[in-house]
Amino acid sequence: MTAAASTTATKPARRGWAFLAPTILPGFGTAFGFTLAYLCLIVLIPLGHMALRAADVGWDRFWAITLAPRVLHAFFVSFGCALAAALINAVFGLVVAWVLVRYRFPGRRLIDAMVDLPFALPTSVAGIALTAIYAPNGWIGALAKAAGFKIAFTPLGIVIALVFVGMPFIVRTVEPVLQDLDAEVEEAAASLGATRWQTFTKVLLPTILPALITGVALAFARGVGEYGSVIFIAGNIPAVSEIVPLLIVARLEQYDYAGATVIATAMMGVSFLMLLGINFLQRWTRSRHAR
Amino acid sequence: MPAEPHSRRPAVGEGPMMRLALIGLAILFLAAFLALPLVAVFSQALAKGVGAFLKGLADPDALSAVRLTLTVAAIAVPLNLVFGVAASWAIAKFNFRGKSLLLALIDLPFSVSPVISGLVYVLLFGLHGSFGPWLRDHGVQIIFAVPGVVMATVFVTFPFVARELIPLMQEQGVEDEEAAIVLGASGWQTFRLVTLPNIRWGLLYGVLLCNARAMGEFGAVSVVSGHIRGKTNTMPLHVEILYNEYNFVAAFAVASLLALLALVTLAAKAALEWRFADQIAAAKR
Numbered sequence: 420m421t422a423a424a425s426t427t428a429t430k431p432a433r434r435g436w437a438f439l440a441p442t443i444l445p446g447f448g449t450a451f452g453f454t455l456a457y458l459c460l461i462v463l464i465p466l467g468h469m470a471l472r473a474a475d476v477g478w479d480r481f482w483a484i485t486l487a488p489r490v491l492h493a494f495f496v497s498f499g500c501a502l503a504a505a506l507i508n509a510v511f512g513l514v515v516a517w518v519l520v521r522y523r524f525p526g527r528r529l530i531d532a533m534v535d536l537p538f539a540l541p542t543s544v545a546g547i548a549l550t551a552i553y554a555p556n557g558w559i560g561a562l563a564k565a566a567g568f569k570i571a572f573t574p575l576g577i578v579i580a581l582v583f584v585g586m587p588f589i590v591r592t593v594e595p596v597l598q599d600l601d602a603e604v605e606e607a608a609a610s611l612g613a614t615r616w617q618t619f620t621k622v623l624l625p626t627i628l629p630a631l632i633t634g635v636a637l638a639f640a641r642g643v644g645e646y647g648s649v650i651f652i653a654g655n656i657p658a659v660s661e662i663v664p665l666l667i668v669a670r671l672e673q674y675d676y677a678g679a680t681v682i683a684t685a686m687m688g689v690s691f692l693m694l695l696g697i698n699f700l701q702r703w704t705r706s707r708h709a710r
Numbered sequence: 711m712p713a714e715p716h717s718r719r720p721a722v723g724e725g726p727m728m729r730l731a732l733i734g735l736a737i738l739f740l741a742a743f744l745a746l747p748l749v750a751v752f753s754q755a756l757a758k759g760v761g762a763f764l765k766g767l768a769d770p771d772a773l774s775a776v777r778l779t780l781t782v783a784a785i786a787v788p789l790n791l792v793f794g795v796a797a798s799w800a801i802a803k804f805n806f807r808g809k810s811l812l813l814a815l816i817d818l819p820f821s822v823s824p825v826i827s828g829l830v831y832v833l834l835f836g837l838h839g840s841f842g843p844w845l846r847d848h849g850v851q852i853i854f855a856v857p858g859v860v861m862a863t864v865f866v867t868f869p870f871v872a873r874e875l876i877p878l879m880q881e882q883g884v885e886d887e888e889a890a891i892v893l894g895a896s897g898w899q900t901f902r903l904v905t906l907p908n909i910r911w912g913l914l915y916g917v918l919l920c921n922a923r924a925m926g927e928f929g930a931v932s933v934v935s936g937h938i939r940g941k942t943n944t945m946p947l948h949v950e951i952l953y954n955e956y957n958f959v960a961a962f963a964v965a966s967l968l969a970l971l972a973l974v975t976l977a978a979k980a981a982l983e984w985r986f987a988d989q990i991a992a993a994k995r
Contacts, residue, residue: 438806438807439804439805439806440804440805440806442803442804442805442884443888443891443892444803444804444884444887444888444891444897444900445891445896445897445900446799446897446901447800447803447804447806449796450796450797450799450800451800451804451806453792453793453796454793454796454797454800454801454812455812457793457796458797458812458815458816461861461864461865461868462815462818462819462865462868463815465830465831465833465834465865466818466822466830468830468833468834468840469826469829469830469833472833472840511735511736511739514732514735514736514739515736515739515740517732517736518732518733518736519736521723522729522732522733524733528980528984530736530737530740531980532976532977532979532980533740533744533745533976534740534744535976535979536744536748536972536976537744538919538922539919539922539926539971539972539973539975539976539979540747540926540968540969540972541925541926541927541928541945541946541949541965541968541972542824542926542928542929542946543928543946543947543949543950543965544751544926544946544949544965544968544969544972545747547751547949547950547953547961547962547965548747548748548750548751548754548965549747549750551750551754551962552746552747552750557750558746558750559742559746582743583743583744583747586743615724615725615728640821643823644821644822644823644824644825644826645823645824645929646823646824646825646928646929646932647824647928647929647932647946651950651953663823664823664824664825664826664929667823667825667826667829668825668932668933671829671832671933674838676832676833676836676838676839679829680829680833683823683825683826683829686823686826687822687826690821690822690823691821693821
């Protein structure tokens, strides 16, 4: 998602509309044609087909399915837990990124490499591992039980799983911005009498904020759709800890294709709006930092 | 590097106590969320001793799950590798209209829930899907069979190689290739002798991430596979089945293999970033 710099040195020779800027390099037709065909076959046609199937259901039934109390509650759980996890990650992810960029200490490289573990670890493995830890008989679950509350098999368990899944998004989005921070700005703030906390909130945070928001949005979007790491720890109690993806799977297992399609399309619609938001945020970030 | 001056000038850095507190907080957070799950996987797998662990792995269903996982990755990764190279050649080396739209569409699978990635194929090829009756009449089974598992895996791993190569090839520009063409090289020679050596480490990096996801995908595959033991069960699905049967040692034994794969992937990734930092894309993700 880096800025796409203009790569060809040649300028269009003639004015007016041209699909392809003049070039001497061969292979555009083949590469572009293959890319487009593969994209259509694997992604666009199947997704478009799903939207058509949802449209077949008709408006009335679409809303009847989407607005059913159990489905609405699942939407509430999915989006609520994903938002909570993304905000928790915003705080701790920023601390992790800060520590990794600013400080040198033994084991820093190891920790840096481990941050990507949630990207590399299969979600079902993460799911059963987190459940083993946070179930009432697990290492941390037992502590919670002694303190009088439950983590696994409640929405709290879902938040835990989504914190795990979303953490690298925040760290990896914020890290490059922290690396690019100009030390002079901080020095200027300090020499003008700002306390360290003032420098952080008034000078550093506004610079980091766009990237932080982007990371939060990415983690949020991932969390909403997450399935594997959540279903084990969630307990999947209807109207308590049932997430939207699980509901889709349940409808499919009952051969209720219409129900599954409608719920999936509604979720895609919301995800699409979030994608637009992320793109907008990235553009805003970029324009603010254009030098 | 800002780190060095900071350690010498406390006026702009944090005090030693604050520094220690922040490092401690970060380590505590990562220990709870990263280290603990890993430790849990291996300790649960070995909870009943090495014998039970090995017995869980030697089970014929587990072995067939390993085989299927390797097969699916061996099909899905090369497909997305070819796509990634073609897409990045078209996008990075040429200027054309609608490029940013194409980039956004390539990223689409990242923002689709894994469950939906499976569902779209069920709606096409499942028994009640649009092509379902036709496929049944011709004796072709895609859903609840290996082809469906492959398709779902291709969908979720679709952007990985392209996402890594596009920024890298954009950074490298077109001068090298243009020189080769002007000097009389054919298109294929230019790609093989000029472009490929420039992008090989980035390519490997993308393949590494693509493969980890292909072998580990759960949600999408779970929807299309039908969970037929010994036939359409991949390793992540087999973990779920064993876990739901309360066969925890075997579940965690298979899970430990996947965790090992994740650790190897991370190590290789870190090695690539460390050794060839300038030859893989600046955008890590």
